[in-house]
Every structure is written in C-alpha cells, then in structure tokens.
Amino acid sequence: MGDIMDTQYFRAVQDQKKMEVADVIRQVYEALTEKGYNPINQLVGYIMSGDPTYITSYKSARSLIMKVERDEIVEELMKAYVETKLS
Template sequence: MSNLDKTMIFRPDQESDLLLEIIEKVIPALKEQGYDPSRQLAGYIVTGESNYITSAHNARATMAKIDRLTAVEQILNDYLKLKGLS
C-alpha cells in the first residue's frame, strides 16, 4: 500500500524538513549558474514564475515540489523564531 492510500496528518516540522531539503538542493544549483539565490528564490516565491529557478541539476522541478505559500509561511516562521518574536 502506498502513502497515498493513507490519511496523512499535517505536521509543520515535516514541511520545514521538506523545505530545507529542497532549498539545500536548489541554492547550489543557482550559485553554480552565477545567480544570487536570495533574489532568485524571492522572485520565484513572489511571482510563481519558474524561470527564476535554474533547470540545472533539476532545481526547477525540485523547487516546484513545495507550495509557495507554504514556503513563505515556513521562512517567516523560522525568521520570527530566530529573532525571538514567536
């Protein structure tokens, strides 16, 4: 039986782990191509335009695995925790 046959429970920690895993794959691909990862990721998250993410090393397809709103929420949540505001 595949995981798709089971009821899944949303766990923010799992989303955070997935986002981190994706970012850790996408950032090196962006850097290798000469792009500023922060600018490219921000452009992608704000616009949804996949051309902000390089296709090198399958980074574009990897980035598409996570919902943009989920990414924004998780990044903001992590930032607020880092700053002691949540």
C-alpha cells in the same frame, strides 16, 4: 492495535513535510549559488511571481521547487527568520 472506529492522528507526516520544504529551499539555494545567480533575488522573484524560470534547472532545482507550494516556502522562511532573529 486501536479500535477501527477511533480517529488516527499522525503528527510525523506534518513534521516530515516541513523538513522537505527546508531541504528543497537548501538544495535550490545551493544550485542557484553554484550557477552564479543571486539566490535571494531569484527565490524572491519566484515566490512573488510564481514563474519557475526564476529558478535554474541545474541539479533539477526548478522541478524540486515546484513540488512545494509557494505559501509553504514563505511559511518556512518566516519560521526560520523568527527563530533566528526574534528569539
């Protein structure tokens, strides 16, 4: 065990948060698709407006997406885009 005066750093917490955002996006996407919505249009509407009614309440998708900040969603989507399209 380290000295109590040393600063502790936990990288896993940040990595876990990113995984959670990606998982929320996946689950919301699946719920929107299952209900017959265009998931891209609905997610863009939510991200741009902040209005949660763009997201279905089916499978608790609306409450799930509200657990993460919109800027975190945009960050995760940009990261995935850059990794798949620009790398």
